[in-house]
Structure formats: structure tokens, C-alpha cells
Amino acid sequence: MDELLDLVNEKDEVIGEVWKSEAHRNPKLIHREILILIFDKNNRLLMQQRSFNKIKYPGYWTESCAGHVLKGEEPETAAHRELKEELGFDVLLKFVEKRLVDRIYERYFKYYFVGRYAGELIMIDRDEVEDTKFFTLNKFDNLYRNETEKVLVQHISEIRAIWLVNK
Template structure:
């Protein structure tokens, strides 16, 4: 589906569905909508991040979490995250819900992300082949390494990824899973 015809879910501040709209129109209007972000780690406690394809409708060329997107109308959020992981990164894995947060940011092309973002985590240790229409590059990085990189060059990363990395829920997750060791 193209960005122009995809219908995504509009929500209120309580993350309750209130309607739907075309993906591009929703971002042009800055309407609050449901989204997800996926963080996949390997057994070396490294996080898989990717550089968004240059031609993405916003944030092209920026580095971000493993995968992100929007559930389609009538699509359960976890199923959408699993679907999109396969579409973008070329693999699927068991995903576990971590937390959700709300953010709003505008882009130079007059689009606005105004999302309630549901964050999922997973583990994957096999080969995969990314979708070049979605992913320019990818790499596995340690959490301390990515936190340092984002601090040094914040303009190279998506807004929502930076919000995830500084969230209390993410920091608790890495501590509980001994990822910083």
C-alpha cells in the first residue's frame, strides 16, 4: 500500500479508537494516531538499528530503532508490529510489549507525527535480508554505544527513537535484562 491510501487508526489521549484516516492526511493534519516501535536484540545484548530509506515520507536517512509503523484499521497492534518487522527487516520473531508513550514532533516538509507509540521488544540471532525500499543500512550496536552516538550526533536519529532511549521504561528494561553489562 502507498502512503496515500493506507488507513491508520486515530485515537484520543487515552489511546481509544476514535476513527481513521489516510496516512498522509493524518500526518498533514497532525492528528493523534496509534503507532508502534520494535526493538530487537541479539544474544550479545546488541540492539538492531536501521537507517531509514532516503525516500521515506519523513525522516529519510535518519537512524532509528529496528522497525516502526502504524497498525491498519482493525489490525491488532502486536500483529501489526510483527507484520511490519517482516516487511522492513525481512524476519519475524516473538515480540513482547514493553510500554507506550505519547509524543508530537513536526518535520520540515509540513508533516507532523502525533502518536501514541507502543514499544515492543524481541530477540533474533539469524541472518536476514532487509527491504531496500525501507532500509538504507542497518547495524547491531550495544546500548551504551547507541546512547553515546545519540548524545554526540542527535540529528542523525529519529525523534521517537531518542524518546525511547531516554524513557524510564527502556532504562529499566535494559537494567533488568543486564543489557548494559
């Protein structure tokens, strides 16, 4: 499904609007995305396996939750919306940082948030998520070295750094 996003400049100021499909094909069109890391009381990271019905990276393991910031939406609002849509619960989120991500085919500001899981019922959206599991840092590192698992590794260094700082 195509969505309308804010078009931003290199200072992350809104300068217009762009369709998600177009932003993903043109690196001159900068947009905003969010990434959420949910940790439990034992500092294990909740990861999701993307639905096998997804066009991009079906069945891959990835961060707790991620998505796009819609036109006129604040990043924190988008983070709460995506968390509720994909995992069926909401928690207090803390903004950690934002980075300008440069890829060959697209550019975007990635806003990173962390939250604490306290036993909320996880009700996954089957169109988005196949499964969820909690991983220790050691199991997380092994997951990325395991050639039998499909893992989306775009933000592994950032995830590790945030994990280590937010114990």
C-alpha cells in the first residue's frame, strides 16, 4: 500500500510531500522512518519475523518494529502507531537518536526509539509479522552469523550500540 510521506531536506525540515513508492526509488527525495527496540526486564530484545507475504524481505528477522512517518505526523506518534499496528500493544517510548541514512536507492532520516516490555499481550498483525521472539545479546549476535536464518542486517551496528547503552 502506498502512503503519503513528508518530503524533508538535509536539515530534516518539511519541504513538501512524496509517495512512499517514489521515495524508495529516488535518493534525492528524503523522507522519515522510525525504528523501535523493545527490551524486557532481562534486557532481551524483542525481534519480529516479517510476514512471508511481505514484498520486501519476507520471513526475515528484524528489529522490534519499524515503519514510515506519514505526512503531517511526528516521529514519536508514528512509532506508537506502528507498535500498535504491528504488535498490538503500546509502551512508553524514549527517543534515542536520529541519523540520515544514505542508500543507493533512497535516503531517509531514521528515528530510533526504545521501550520496555512489561508483559503486554502481543497480538501480531499477520499481514506484517509472522512471529516474535526475545533474544539475548549473545543470541542476537549468533543469529546474524547463522546462515540458515534470514536476518535483515541494515541497522545491526546501531541496534547493538543502542542495546549496550540502554541496559
